[in-house]
Amino acid sequence: MTRLLCLALVALTLMGASALPAQQLADEETMKSLEAMIDQALEGYNKQDDKAFYADFASSMAAICTEQAFQTMYVGMYMNQYGQYKSRELIKEKTVVPANPADAPVGLLQYKAVFEKNDKVEIAVNITRDGDAWKIMQIQFNVAP
Numbered sequence: 001m002t003r004l005l006c007l008a009l010v011a012l013t014l015m016g017a018s019a020l021p022a023q024q025l026a027d028e029e030t031m032k033s034l035e036a037m038i039d040q041a042l043e044g045y046n047k048q049d050d051k052a053f054y055a056d057f058a059s060s061m062a063a064i065c066t067e068q069a070f071q072t073m074y075v076g077m078y079m080n081q082y083g084q085y086k087s088r089e090l091i092k093e094k095t096v097v098p099a100n101p102a103d104a105p106v107g108l109l110q111y112k113a114v115f116e117k118n119d120k121v122e123i124a125v126n127i128t129r130d131g132d133a134w135k136i137m138q139i140q141f142n143v144a145p
Helices: 001-018 028-047 059-065 069-083
Strands: 085-092 108-115 121-130 132-143
Touching: 001 132, 028 069, 028 121, 059 069, 059 121, 059 132, 069 132, 108 132
Parallel strands: none
Antiparallel strands: 085 108, 108 121, 121 132
16 A cells, blocks of 8 residues: 555656646635645754654655654755745645545645745645545655746
8 A cells, every 4th residue: 555655646746736637626624724734844844853744644654754764855855955944835726635535535735935045946745635634645845947
């Protein structure tokens, strides 16, 4: 199952929102809940706190949600390249959060973001259903085109 989720994650990252059904956003309450999870993760990133960062990750991602992975990727790579996270704005045309998760139990949120060392970054957040709730699968930072 973990292998399948990882393959889905790679496909979503490479193909972007086009890998999912036509663009759609869940209701406002769901979107606020997702934003709160992402806020907490990015606060954990800024504090270099892997436990806070991974707090809302899907249970299927537990094998890769380790202190070592956090230190290597988010501190060693992203923090060195981009610095502290400052702000973000949702890119609605690149975001898909299914209104009916039974139709597609994965989604993608994309943001224009400002970081301390670069004000043109895109944040991609892959999400999946974990029981009855949306959870984070991956957060990736990239230089914006």
